[in-house]
Amino acid sequence: ERKREREKETMGEVQISTLAYVKALLHAYKRSTASVTGVVVGKLGKDGCRMEVEDIFPLTHGSFLYPEVEMALSIIRLLCAKKQQVVLGFYHGNEARSDKSIPALLGTLGAQLEEKCGSSLLLVMNNAQLAAGQMAFDGYFIEKGKDGPVEKSVTVRFASGDTSQVLANCIKGGAADVLVDYSDHLDDLTLDWTNASFQLHAS
């Protein structure tokens, strides 16, 4: 634990927008009996803020395999290019409530992303923190190490003070029902996995 705290001091921090946070957690809420995985996009930051997560794309629920992720990532890169955003990494919530570990395949994907783009972020759901009303994600930067992916802890902060309240409003308003992930789209092409018409419920 102390090693992680020391790591965090040197790593800078990551900010997450309300839109990105709410969409990711709605994905987890909608698929509460399975694990969830998605891609986080945004901008590389400056000064102490290493990355600004602006949006997410929900990918799958349940165990995922490489072909699904690879295809979606290719398309997401094309979409990001149009908005001057970059793929920053992934978010993931494990199936079991107390599990905040990083699945092996995700670590590998993260390391591949880092090799390609120079930096890679993993946001892993921590349900104890969520239940306490705090930031629901543990943040890690992933690097390719000699013997496999190496993860370093990084602090994740809300970009805005009312994020938790907006999330609560969205859940009450049934926003999770309309959220679509890439896996849903593959089963029914008419569903929009980019969730282009998604709206936050502010009040």
Add this chain to the structure above:
Amino acid sequence: PPPAAVREYLRLVREAKVRHSEDVAEYGALLLKKSPGILPAEELWLVHEQVGVAALDCGGFELADWCIGRLDKQFPNSVRVRKLKGMRLEAGGEFDAADKLYKGILEENQADQAAWKRRVAVCRGRGNLVKATKVLKEYLDIFASDHEAWEEAADLYLCLGMHKQAAFCQEELILSNPQNPHFHLQYADTLCTLGQPANLRTALAYYAAALELTDGLSVRALLGACGAYAHLNALKGPEKATEEEARVPQLAAKLLKQLYGKKCPAKLPLLLELLTKQGLHDSS
């Protein structure tokens, strides 16, 4: 909603084996408490069990206890009700007590498949996936033809990132259910995850099989075939994809363009960019 509609809904959920626990618990409870008379005897107790399990799935302990209590009164000393009590313990996080209960059932009857499966569920509930695979392996040594169990094993291995072991389970599923495209598809995806040219080539064959079984409509298989081909085509030397190997992916690309054009034309340009990168679309 009218009781007859709820009754039909519950029946459909049982048949389709879907997990709509919140709705089943809410509407099932209404049916049981307000209009139980419309259910004939056998169905009445089946619905009690169904609603009880659904209640456990969404933390409705009061409702679950009510259902289990009534089942216990109706069927004293029933092993099936004991299993439900075990699930109640699991839902409350009392995994040790639940496991003890299931082991007790198995001591009386080693062939009680439900008790075996609950033991696997206990391991999974605790987050001990490795132990879950070990108990499941013991079960499969006895009941090797239970394909639901092979599916669970494959899923556990995938969660653990043990793709070779998952592939083995998926091979069993294909052998015992050769007409089910889902198993061919998952196997192909797993092979692609394992990587290496030989696996990619085998994956192409299984994507093709899935496409044959779905009349070319499985989007996952179409995309999978294109993806596997793109990797093979990017190789140099003798391992590079041959013209013969390009046939299925080229057809897949054509079918994908048709499907996207029909169902989500807004996303067609993105698909075309992707297929161009994969060498499967001529953008000129």
